Amino acid sequence: MPKKAVFKGTIEYLQILNEKGRLDERLMPSLTKNDVIRMYELMVFSRKLDDKLLALQRQGKIGTFAQVKGQEACQVGSCYAMKQEDWMFPAFRETAAFLTRGLPAEMIIETIAGDERGNKIPEDVNCFTYSVPVAGQILHAVGFAWGFKLRKERKAAVVFFGDGATSKGDFHEGLNFAGVFKIPIVFICQNNQYAISVPREKQTASETIAQKALAYGIDGIQVDGNDLFAVFKATQEALKNAKDGKGAKLIECVTYRLGDHTTADDASKYRTKKEVEEWSKKDPIVRIKKYLESKKYWKKEDEEKLLKKVEERINEAVEKAEKIGMPTREDMFKYMYKEMPWYLKEQLEEVKDAGNGSK
Amino acid sequence: MITQHMLDKIQDYKMAKLNIVEALNLALNQEMEKDDSVLVLGEDVGIDGGVFRVTEGLYKKFGKDRVIDTPLAEPGIVGTSIGLAVNGFKPVAEIQFSGFIYSAFDQIVSHAARIRNRSRGRFTCPLVVRAPYSGGIKALEHHSESMENIFVHTPGLKVVIPSTPSDAKGLLISAIRDPDPVIFYEPKRIYRAIKEEVNEKEYTIPIGKAKVAKEGSDVTLISWGAMVRECLEAAEKVEASCEVIDIRTLKPLDIDAIIDSVKKTGRVVIVHEAPKTSGFGAEITALINEKALLNLQAPVKRVTGFDTIFPYAKMESAYLPDERIEKGIREVLEF
Numbered sequence: 001m002p003k004k005a006v007f008k009g010t011i012e013y014l015q016i017l018n019e020k021g022r023l024d025e026r027l028m029p030s031l032t033k034n035d036v037i038r039m040y041e042l043m044v045f046s047r048k049l050d051d052k053l054l055a056l057q058r059q060g061k062i063g064t065f066a067q068v069k070g071q072e073a074c075q076v077g078s079c080y081a082m083k084q085e086d087w088m089f090p091a092f093r094e095t096a097a098f099l100t101r102g103l104p105a106e107m108i109i110e111t112i113a114g115d116e117r118g119n120k121i122p123e124d125v126n127c128f129t130y131s132v133p134v135a136g137q138i139l140h141a142v143g144f145a146w147g148f149k150l151r152k153e154r155k156a157a158v159v160f161f162g163d164g165a166t167s168k169g170d171f172h173e174g175l176n177f178a179g180v181f182k183i184p185i186v187f188i189c190q191n192n193q194y195a196i197s198v199p200r201e202k203q204t205a206s207e208t209i210a211q212k213a214l215a216y217g218i219d220g221i222q223v224d225g226n227d228l229f230a231v232f233k234a235t236q237e238a239l240k241n242a243k244d245g246k247g248a249k250l251i252e253c254v255t256y257r258l259g260d261h262t263t264a265d266d267a268s269k270y271r272t273k274k275e276v277e278e279w280s281k282k283d284p285i286v287r288i289k290k291y292l293e294s295k296k297y298w299k300k301e302d303e304e305k306l307l308k309k310v311e312e313r314i315n316e317a318v319e320k321a322e323k324i325g326m327p328t329r330e331d332m333f334k335y336m337y338k339e340m341p342w343y344l345k346e347q348l349e350e351v352k353d354a355g356n357g358s359k
Numbered sequence: 360m361i362t363q364h365m366l367d368k369i370q371d372y373k374m375a376k377l378n379i380v381e382a383l384n385l386a387l388n389q390e391m392e393k394d395d396s397v398l399v400l401g402e403d404v405g406i407d408g409g410v411f412r413v414t415e416g417l418y419k420k421f422g423k424d425r426v427i428d429t430p431l432a433e434p435g436i437v438g439t440s441i442g443l444a445v446n447g448f449k450p451v452a453e454i455q456f457s458g459f460i461y462s463a464f465d466q467i468v469s470h471a472a473r474i475r476n477r478s479r480g481r482f483t484c485p486l487v488v489r490a491p492y493s494g495g496i497k498a499l500e501h502h503s504e505s506m507e508n509i510f511v512h513t514p515g516l517k518v519v520i521p522s523t524p525s526d527a528k529g530l531l532i533s534a535i536r537d538p539d540p541v542i543f544y545e546p547k548r549i550y551r552a553i554k555e556e557v558n559e560k561e562y563t564i565p566i567g568k569a570k571v572a573k574e575g576s577d578v579t580l581i582s583w584g585a586m587v588r589e590c591l592e593a594a595e596k597v598e599a600s601c602e603v604i605d606i607r608t609l610k611p612l613d614i615d616a617i618i619d620s621v622k623k624t625g626r627v628v629i630v631h632e633a634p635k636t637s638g639f640g641a642e643i644t645a646l647i648n649e650k651a652l653l654n655l656q657a658p659v660k661r662v663t664g665f666d667t668i669f670p671y672a673k674m675e676s677a678y679l680p681d682e683r684i685e686k687g688i689r690e691v692l693e694f
Contacts, residue, residue: 120479143442173435341611
C-alpha cells in the first residue's frame with residue numbers, strides 16, 4: 001500500500017495595517033471613525049497608566065506588576081470585538097484588556113498596591129480575576145464557556161495567555177476540551193517573544209504557535225499583534241464562529257513586550273538594545289495614530305486634549321485607590337468560606353486586641 | 360384514617376439496604392433530579408458508569424450534557440469544573456483514583472481553594488471533587504494512598520470522608536449543596552463491604568459534624584474512612600469500654616465532639632491509614648493538647664500507616680493498621 005497524507009493543515013497570517021502605515025483596504029473590518037478613535041484612546045490610556053504605575057512602583061508606593069507596554073493592540077483590539085455579555089479571562093498582564101472591558105483603573109491600581117479589594121470585579125463587568133500561575137486560567141475559561149453552551153446562551157469567552165503558557169499542560173488540555181466539546185471560546189496567545197528571559201524558540205520548536213490548534217481540531221490563525229485592525233478582525237470572526245456553534249479558535253498575536261517582564265526584572269540581561277529598538281518601530285499606538293492622522297481624523301489639538309483627559313483620569317484613579325485605605329484583619333478571614341468555620345473564628349479572636357496587624 | 364402527614368412520615372422512613380456505592384449513586388441521582396445545575400464529569404463516568412459504578416445509570420437518565428465522559432486529563436477535569444462552578448453550575452468531578460489527583464493539585468490548591476478570597480466574594484467555586492482513596496484492595500501502584508491531609512492543610516477547602524452508606528449519601532448531598540469546594544474522599548476498600556438501611560428520601564448530614572459510632576467510657580478511638588470499622592472491631596477485642604468517634608469531616612473538624620469524649624475517657628488513640636509524620640492525627644493530637652491537656656491520663660497514641668511508600672499487594676496488610684490498634688489501646692490504658 002502506498003503511504004498517503006492523512007492530515008494537511010495551513011496557518012494563515014493576517015496583517016491589515018503594517019508598520020509603515022500601509023492599509024489593506026480589502027481586509028479592513030467595518031469600524032467607524034469613532035470606534036477607531038475610542039480604541040486609540042484606550043491604548044493611550046493603558047500606556048500612560050503603565051508609565052504612572054511604573055513611577056509609583058519606583059517610589060515604593062505600589063508593588064511588583066507586569067507592564068503591558070507594547071501589547072496594547074492585542075488586548076484592546078480583541079476586547080473591543082467582544083460583546084458586553086461575553087466574558088474575558090486574563091492572565092496577569094491584561095491591564096489594557098481590563099480597561100477595554102470597563103474595569104475602573106483604580107481597581108487595577110488597588111490590586112497592584114496589594115489589596116484584594118481591587119479584584120472584586122463589578123457585577124456589570126464580565127471579567128474574571130487575574131491569574132498568576134501561568135496557564136491555569138485557560139481551563140477556567142473553557143469551563144465557563146462550556147456553561148454558555150450547556151445553557152444555550154449566545155455568548156463566548158476570550159482568554160489571554162503568553163507564549164510561555166503554551167508549554168504548559170493546562171494550555172493543551174484546554175484546547176483539547178474546547179475541541180472535543182466544541183466550546184465557544186477564543187484563545188488569545190500574546191506571543192511577546194519572551195517568557196521572562198526564555199525566548200520563544202526555546203519554548204517550542206513549532207514554527208508557529210497558531211498551528212498547535214490544528215492538532216486539537218480547532219482553528220488557528222497568526223496575526224500581527226501590533227496591528228489593531230488585524231487583532232480586532234480575527235477576534236470578531238472567531239467570536240461569531242464560536243457563537244454560531246463552530247467551535248473554538250486560537251489566535252496567535254505576534255507582538256513584543258517593550259518593558260521588562262515585571263518591575264522586578266531587568267530585560268537588558270537577555271535582550272539587545274537593537275532588538276528593542278527594532279520592535280519600538282512597530283509600536284501599535286504609533287501605528288494607529290499615523291492612521292488616524294492620515295485619514296484626517298486626528299489633529300494635534302485632539303492629541304493634546306486626550307493626553308490631558310487621560311492624565312486627569314489617571315490621577316483621579318490613583319487618588320481613589322489611595323483613599324480606599326487599609327483592609328481589616330477580618331477581611332483576611334472573611335472570604336475563605338461562605339460561613340467562617342470555628343478555627344478561623346478562634347484564630348481571629350486570638351488577635352482581636354492586637355489591632356489591624358499591618359506593618 | 361390515614362392523613363397526608365402520616366403518609367409523609369412513612370415516606371420519610373422508606374428504607375433500602377444499600378452499600379456505599381449504591382448510596383452515593385442514589386445521592387447523585389436525587390441531587391441531579393432536583394437541581395439542573397448539578398453535573399457529573401470525569402473519566403469513564405458516563406456510558407461505563409464509573410470504574411467503581413458510582414455513576415451507573417446516570418448517563419442514561421440525565422444525558423451526555425450532564426454526565427460527561429471527559430478526555431483523560433485530571434487538570435482538565437478539575438480546571439473546567441472550576442469554570443463551570445464559577446458560571447453557576449455545581450460540578451461533581453470524579454478523579455478515578457486519588458493517586459491520580461496530583462496533576463490536578465495545582466488547579467485545586469491554586470484556584471478552587473482561592474477564588475472566593477481572591478475576588479473578595481465576587482466569584483465562588485461550589486465544586487465537589489470525588490475520588491476513591493486508601494488501601495485494602497490489592498491494587499496497582501498509586502491506587503492505595505491516603506493523602507487526604509494535603510488538602511486539609513490547604514486553606515479554602517473542605518475535606519469529607521464518609522465511612523458508612525447512610526453517611527456517604529447524606530454527606531455527598533451536603534457537599535453538592537455546599538457553596539465552597541469540597542474534597543470528597545471515598546474509602547474504596549469498604550465501597551461494598553457494608554450494607555445498611557439507608558433512607559431512600561433525600562436527606563443531608565451536615566459537613567463538620569462527627570459521629571459517635573460507639574459509646575464507651577475508658578478510651579476514645581478517633582478515626583475516619585475505612586479505619587472506623589477497624590476501630591469498631593478492635594473495640595470488641597479489648598477488655599475496656601471504647602468510644603469510637605468517626606470524624607466524617609476532616610475540615611472543618613468537629614472539635615467539640617472530640618473534646619467532649621476526651622473529657623469523659625482521658626485516653627485517646629487516633630487511627631489513620633495515612634503516613635504518620637504530619638498526618639491528620641498530629642493535628643488532632645495538638646488540638647487535644649491545646650484544649651484538654653489536663654484531662655488526659657496518658658499521652659495521645661497514634662496508630663497509622665508508616666512513613667513509607669504504600670507497598671504493592673503482597674505487603675499491603677503489613678502497612679495498614681491492624682492488631683496494632685488493639686496494642687495501641689492497651690498501651691494507653693496501661694500508661
